[in-house]
Amino acid sequence: MNLKEFARQLGLSPTTVSRALNGYPEVNEATRERVMAAAKRLNYRPNSRAQRLATGRAMAIGHVIPIANKHEMVNPVFADFIAGAGETYSRNGYDMVLSVVPDNDEEAAYRELKARGTVDGVIVHGPRMDDPRVRLLTEIGLPFVVHGRASGSQTPYSWLDVNNRRAFRRATDFLLDLGHRRIALVNGLEFMDFAMRRRIGFTEAQEARGLMPAPELMSSAEMTEGRGHAMAASMLALPEPPTAFLVASMISGMGVRRAVEERGLRIGRDVSIIIHDDDLSYMKNGEDVPIYTATRSSVREAGRQAAEILLSLITDPSGEPQTRLLEAELIIGQSTGPVPAPART
Amino acid sequence: MNLKEFARQLGLSPTTVSRALNGYPEVNEATRERVMAAAKRLNYRPNSRAQRLATGRAMAIGHVIPIANKHEMVNPVFADFIAGAGETYSRNGYDMVLSVVPDNDEEAAYRELKARGTVDGVIVHGPRMDDPRVRLLTEIGLPFVVHGRASGSQTPYSWLDVNNRRAFRRATDFLLDLGHRRIALVNGLEFMDFAMRRRIGFTEAQEARGLMPAPELMSSAEMTEGRGHAMAASMLALPEPPTAFLVASMISGMGVRRAVEERGLRIGRDVSIIIHDDDLSYMKNGEDVPIYTATRSSVREAGRQAAEILLSLITDPSGEPQTRLLEAELIIGQSTGPVPAPART
């Protein structure tokens, strides 16, 4: 069933039907209702391929996911972000197109998306410091929003980020207030912008009190259970082990917990842990009472909002870049407590 | 830059250029090379919107993700499946379109995808017993592959599944061989087809030895850390607690571990745990040595293969439904051991 046939059955011209369907004012309200009703009855939906060609808009947003053996983006955080963004897209009639590409083809993937007109804009995931994608996308003129920030970029660009620095500074302060002095950082990979900012917040808080963060207590690796475990285990084996951990994610946190428990220590009493909680649907930090003390910020909500920014950029291409900084809240759970008495062999 | 302009610059007709680009035989090899070179040099790529309209193919595969407060599909398993499928799609020039819809609109979403011609086929996620989507998609004629199976469906359909029943039967046998008799099942929601099959494997193994699985040791809920913890905790509080757990996923497994450790029991000695491991990239079951004994089957590989089946279905629409059953392997880790001596208070 196409427009021509549908219009014929209604005894109207394709023009009028198209306008009725798309809400143009120059069609009688009675006619519009008749058209709408018939569309529903006959299950007529304009062919999206034709629509896209005719309007010149793709009505789709792209997400490029680099795939490789290392550092891949296919993680639970990404899944929740996608879910949030997807909600916004479908509410606005946009499709979400995912491109899974080998990570050395990433630039080519963006160029192709632009040249072929497959999407109207993209969201950039996992920005690094001075991320080359910002310049590339500006150059080829494909609207985009960065999830996170790309410190060091010269040109202005749109982004949405969590205030990672402040969140980690606050969490560190919280531990310091509890009397902890040997605080460990189990960070993500520090060429990632967010991880770098977290580290700054972590050191800042200590320096503000005249303390020097111990280098042997700062580690950084991929945010997996295994890496979290390894980092925590080796730090707990130090002559002067940490009494508290600041951990980059729920998943690394599970590894840290495993390491702590392997040494027969109790969390919240012998060792304190604060994690960053992305509020993932399948990895809740406790159903009602939080398990971990955490800096929390919903990545799903971030997805929703980033998508909104992008759509507004597409609708109004003349507009200035938009930026939005979300604050994380500090959730007090059962994984933190005052520093234990020093007489621990 | 469009075809017309590009052809003009080459001094050829659009017809010839199109044919050269698409590998048709009726164009001189020398001409083709000239065209290819120019396309690269001038960065010409055929507009995908026009191509789709002209060919009548969408060159895209849809994945509908129902979103709601409960039972959502946005989970780490889904993310890895998508990554696998995405690899196959991009290798074959297909796009992946994700539709995030409220879960009561799911049927409408499929109908729309078909009516608007947005995609050439879909992959069905999280099938339940007698899943209505199988009939719907067959009826509207949208090619599809089910990830999992929908027991009870009348019409034949294409699917790719893991042999969950055999995997759980084997795992149960393994525990029985270790002397365990109080074995608990921490299952996923049992209206999901895979969970139901796992339960069958679990009970079958016991019945085959003349044992009756204890109803109080069979639980089923969403596969989150929190639910896993709750189920295990309540079973450990029983007068006759289980000595072993069979757990539906890595994530529930973390909750089970937490429950076990909270009671001061040691995994692998006091309590054995076997999980099902989807081999997720961000949730590896140990980097080199497995942490958990597990039934393992890569969901990413499943994504790759399911996508292949779907593409072949689209290429050859006359073909019969295709099915593929993957076997899980049993990985022996450190979380299982012989049943402890009965004299445990």
Place this chain on the structure above:
DNA sequence: CCGATTTTCCAAAGCGCTTTGAAGACTGCG
């Protein structure tokens, strides 16, 4: 009641590609 608006509808021209049907340019062979 008539000309001027306003409302409602339509014919036709794209959007940028693929593909059919046909024509021009070469070949080989008698």
Place this chain on the structure above:
DNA sequence: CGCAGTCTTCAAAGCGCTTTGGAAAATCGG
């Protein structure tokens, strides 16, 4: 050299929609 047969190339007709520029119908003011 001429003709059938094969290679190359092309003009033009879609694909199913939107949108421009009018035209017909309805409404209004005087």
